[in-house]
Amino acid sequence: MAKKKTKTTKESKPKLKAPSFKLSSQQKLVLGSFLAILGLLLFIAFVSYLFTGKADQSTLNEFATREVKTENWLNKTGAWLSNFFIYKGFGVASFIFSGLIFLSGVFILTNSSLIKLRKHWFWGTFIVIWLSILFGFFADSLDTLGGTIGFEMNSFLQDYLGKIGTSLLLVFLLIIYLAIRFKVTADTFKNMFQRASKDIKQEFKPSDEDISIPIDNDLTAEAEEIKSAFDLDLKTISEDKEEITQKEIPKPEPKDSKEESEMTIEVEEVAEELSETDNLSNKLVEDFGLFDPTLELSNYQFPSLDLLKKYDSEGITINQEELEENKNRIVETLSNYKIGIASIKATIGPTVTLYEIVPDAGIRISKIKNLEDDIALSLSALGIRIIAPIPGKGTIGIEVPNKNSTVVSMRSVIASQKFQKSDMQLPIALGKTISNETFVVDLAKMPHLLMAGATGQGKSVGLNAVLTSLLYKKHPAEVKFVLVDPKKVELTLFNKIERHYLAKLPDSEDAIITDNTKVINTLNSLCIEMDNRYEMLKNALCRNIAEYNAKFKARKLNPNDGHQFLPYIILVVDEFADLIMTAGKEVETPIARLAQLARAIGIHLIIATQRPSVNVITGIIKANFPARIAFRVTSKIDSRTILDGSGADQLIGRGDMLYTQGNDLVRIQCAFVDTPEVEKITDFIGSQKAYPDAYLLPEYVGEESGTSLDIDINDRDDLFRDAAEIIVTAQQGSASLLQRKLKLGYNRAGRLIDQLEAAGIVGGFEGSKARQVLVPDLTALNQLLDNEGKKN
Ligand SMILES: Nc1ncnc2c1ncn2[C@@H]1O[C@H](COP(=O)(O)OP(=O)(O)OP(=O)(O)O)[C@@H](O)[C@H]1O
Numbered sequence: 001m002a003k004k005k006t007k008t009t010k011e012s013k014p015k016l017k018a019p020s021f022k023l024s025s026q027q028k029l030v031l032g033s034f035l036a037i038l039g040l041l042l043f044i045a046f047v048s049y050l051f052t053g054k055a056d057q058s059t060l061n062e063f064a065t066r067e068v069k070t071e072n073w074l075n076k077t078g079a080w081l082s083n084f085f086i087y088k089g090f091g092v093a094s095f096i097f098s099g100l101i102f103l104s105g106v107f108i109l110t111n112s113s114l115i116k117l118r119k120h121w122f123w124g125t126f127i128v129i130w131l132s133i134l135f136g137f138f139a140d141s142l143d144t145l146g147g148t149i150g151f152e153m154n155s156f157l158q159d160y161l162g163k164i165g166t167s168l169l170l171v172f173l174l175i176i177y178l179a180i181r182f183k184v185t186a187d188t189f190k191n192m193f194q195r196a197s198k199d200i201k202q203e204f205k206p207s208d209e210d211i212s213i214p215i216d217n218d219l220t221a222e223a224e225e226i227k228s229a230f231d232l233d234l235k236t237i238s239e240d241k242e243e244i245t246q247k248e249i250p251k252p253e254p255k256d257s258k259e260e261s262e263m264t265i266e267v268e269e270v271a272e273e274l275s276e277t278d279n280l281s282n283k284l285v286e287d288f289g290l291f292d293p294t295l296e297l298s299n300y301q302f303p304s305l306d307l308l309k310k311y312d313s314e315g316i317t318i319n320q321e322e323l324e325e326n327k328n329r330i331v332e333t334l335s336n337y338k339i340g341i342a343s344i345k346a347t348i349g350p351t352v353t354l355y356e357i358v359p360d361a362g363i364r365i366s367k368i369k370n371l372e373d374d375i376a377l378s379l380s381a382l383g384i385r386i387i388a389p390i391p392g393k394g395t396i397g398i399e400v401p402n403k404n405s406t407v408v409s410m411r412s413v414i415a416s417q418k419f420q421k422s423d424m425q426l427p428i429a430l431g432k433t434i435s436n437e438t439f440v441v442d443l444a445k446m447p448h449l450l451m452a453g454a455t456g457q458g459k460s461v462g463l464n465a466v467l468t469s470l471l472y473k474k475h476p477a478e479v480k481f482v483l484v485d486p487k488k489v490e491l492t493l494f495n496k497i498e499r500h501y502l503a504k505l506p507d508s509e510d511a512i513i514t515d516n517t518k519v520i521n522t523l524n525s526l527c528i529e530m531d532n533r534y535e536m537l538k539n540a541l542c543r544n545i546a547e548y549n550a551k552f553k554a555r556k557l558n559p560n561d562g563h564q565f566l567p568y569i570i571l572v573v574d575e576f577a578d579l580i581m582t583a584g585k586e587v588e589t590p591i592a593r594l595a596q597l598a599r600a601i602g603i604h605l606i607i608a609t610q611r612p613s614v615n616v617i618t619g620i621i622k623a624n625f626p627a628r629i630a631f632r633v634t635s636k637i638d639s640r641t642i643l644d645g646s647g648a649d650q651l652i653g654r655g656d657m658l659y660t661q662g663n664d665l666v667r668i669q670c671a672f673v674d675t676p677e678v679e680k681i682t683d684f685i686g687s688q689k690a691y692p693d694a695y696l697l698p699e700y701v702g703e704e705s706g707t708s709l710d711i712d713i714n715d716r717d718d719l720f721r722d723a724a725e726i727i728v729t730a731q732q733g734s735a736s737l738l739q740r741k742l743k744l745g746y747n748r749a750g751r752l753i754d755q756l757e758a759a760g761i762v763g764g765f766e767g768s769k770a771r772q773v774l775v776p777d778l779t780a781l782n783q784l785l786d787n788e789g790k791k792n
Pocket residue numbers: 407408453454455456457458459460461462610654655656669670671672673
């Protein structure tokens with residue numbers, strides 16, 4: 001029962017709210033037309049009141065006396081109603097009521113949405129009140145304008161707000177009305193004024209159409225509303241008001257050419273369609289701003305320039321005597337070979353001076369090229385390099401080392417405008433060129449760097465210069481280093497910034513990798529990271545890391561979908577020769593894969609080697625490392641291996657280097673950064689708040705566990721039994737143990753471990769941990785191996 005009751009009340013509710021819903025069609029017709037006619041009658045009465053109101057005033061009290069005639073077009077009722085609405089009510093604004101009543105009738109007749117009608121009533125009443133207050137201002141001169149209510153409201157407001165306050169309140173109410181009702185914005189006004197001024201220019205006819213008193217304007221608005229409500233169905237009815245509405249609609253008129261030239265075309269800006277995610281991300285950016293990857297270490301301070309040393313011997317000093325001497329020797333030497341010189345020009349660099357020679361007409365360049373060695377010998381100086389011709393110049397260059405070379409300090413290159421103002425993704429200040437310009441390159445564009453040079457020629461300093469450059473320019477959130485240092489001493493200083501800048505495998509203790517086994521795991525892990533990143537880029541529809549990160553910062557990528565800000569990862573291998581000698585293909589394959597594919601996803605490799613021989617820098621490696629740095633090497637062949645040409649063998653060492661990124665060779669004096677300087681920088685960074693851990697690379701589980709199981713017993717290594725005994729005795733399943741005890745290379749030890757796993761002596765690969773030994777002691781081992789023998 002109770003249920004029923006609630007049902008009935010529920011049903012009755014809309015009835016109360018909108019009785020017209022339940023009207024029959026006939027009732028609707030009756031009520032609708034009644035209201036429409038009433039509206040019209042009121043309108044007529046009101047119009048008449050404007051002319052006859054005064055005259056009829058005295059007759060109102062004698063409504064019941066039929067003899068007393070009134071002048072209103074609708075006689076007594078018209079006079080009474082219009083007096084009630086206009087004089088006692090809201091003044092001329094009451095016209096709007098007539099419109100609203102008429103509109104209600106039309107709505108009922110046409111079965112239109114009553115919600116819309118309610119809106120018309122609400123805003124209509126709003127504007128009636130607004131107008132009557134406005135007209136109340138002029139009640140002194142024209143008392144009918146604002147009506148009694150308008151007058152009273154106006155005087156009430158003026159008592160409290162004064163004339164100015166009331167006017168401003170009216171302006172504000174009008175703004176509310178326009179903004180909410182007609183969605184007017186500041187731009188609309190601008191356009192309206194522009195159009196109006198154009199119209200005024202075009203024609204200014206003082207015709208009837210232009211005479212508009214405020215009331216007309218408001219009626220216009222209402223009339224438009226009426227039109228829209230009818231959907232233009234009831235043409236006949238709206239014809240009454242058409243004249244008024246048409247004023248608002250600009251008619252396309254034929255214009256002469258002069259007018260056309262004055263006409264400016266208004267280009268509407270079409271906003272790009274935003275997707276749902278765009279809207280969401282825009283809102284997020286509005287609320288929280290762009291995503292800031294540095295937020296976690298927001299107080300991080302970049303190292304200051306003071307941490308770097310200044311050198312006394314900095315700055316080029318021109319030794320006129322030396323210049324003259326060298327010039328004479330060059331001219332003399334060349335004349336010995338019957339090469340005349342038309343002109344000679346010197347450019348003094350930090351370590352070498354370049355003499356640019358224009359030979360006499362008719363001298364063949366190839367002749368000079370062939371005499372390269374002889375000329376160098378005659379000039380009898382170490383480090384002479386002849387460039388014949390200088391690419392793009394048509395001159396011949398002879399580089400002669402300066403007697404007193406100047407140190408290019410890291411401080412000077414870091415402080416340079418070129419570096420400080422660079423907007424490169426990974427700027428590296430390598431040093432200074434022969435014309436003493438700071439040389440800055442973008443590692444992201446290289447995209448990988450191969451460094452070679454004989455021992456003691458400045459490779460480690462060069463690597464430190466690269467790392468220092470990045471530390472001075474990149475926040476810990478933006479770049480991570482994977483450091484491989486088989487020499488175990490060169491990069492140890494960077495341990496201090498492990499939790500800021502280094503990346504490592506999960507579970508590994510040290511971030512700097514010194515063990516070759518771990519290098520393979522790390523490289524493979526980087527390949528997984530690369531694949532993961534490609535997947536993320538693909539899902540985000542981005543082509544490279546820069547686009548991806550920009551999108552992430554704009555909060556267009558949802559972290560819940562696995563997206564995150566991606567730091568650049570830079571793999572630095574200090575001694576590649578050692579690595580490739582011991583691990584061979586196992587290292588070469590992932591390195592080549594990374595080099596080929598990793599550029600787009602922000603993994604860059606820097607590989608340094610002392611031995612630039614072809615078995616270290618293999619074809620596949622070379623093909624993927626277009627950017628190369630050569631420090632001094634001992635032979636022409638080595639130079640050719642690195643640079644595909646000679647030159648590196650003629651360098652003078654101590655950071656003198658050649659850089660190529662494809663074609664041109666640039667001679668650069670590498671910036672010098674000393675170990676104490678690096679220590680100061682890493683101390684400075686290390687003493688600051690860090691991330692809880694180093695950047696963790698994805699875990700890599702070696703493939704050997706899967707493939708090794710089908711190793712044939714007969715193919716076992718000769719040392720299999722010895723290896724098994726060592727492992728079981730030590731109860732430690734590690735390849736490095738075998739390497740040490742049996743004096744084996746990494747590859748062979750690894751193979752033995754695979755065979756031991758296949759035989760069930762050691763467990764599967766467990767990342768960086770040693771494998772589990774499954775045989776408890778030697779007796780059990782002997783038993784196991786004997787049983788195996790019997791089976792076969
Ligand atoms: N850019 C430079 N400016 C001035 N001197 C330099 C520069 N680079 C290197 N040197 C000098 O050369 C020495 C050896 O440099 P570095 O340790 O970098 O050589 P290396 O090539 O790394 O040798 P190794 O391969 O044996 O480690 C430095 O101690 C320094 O005195």
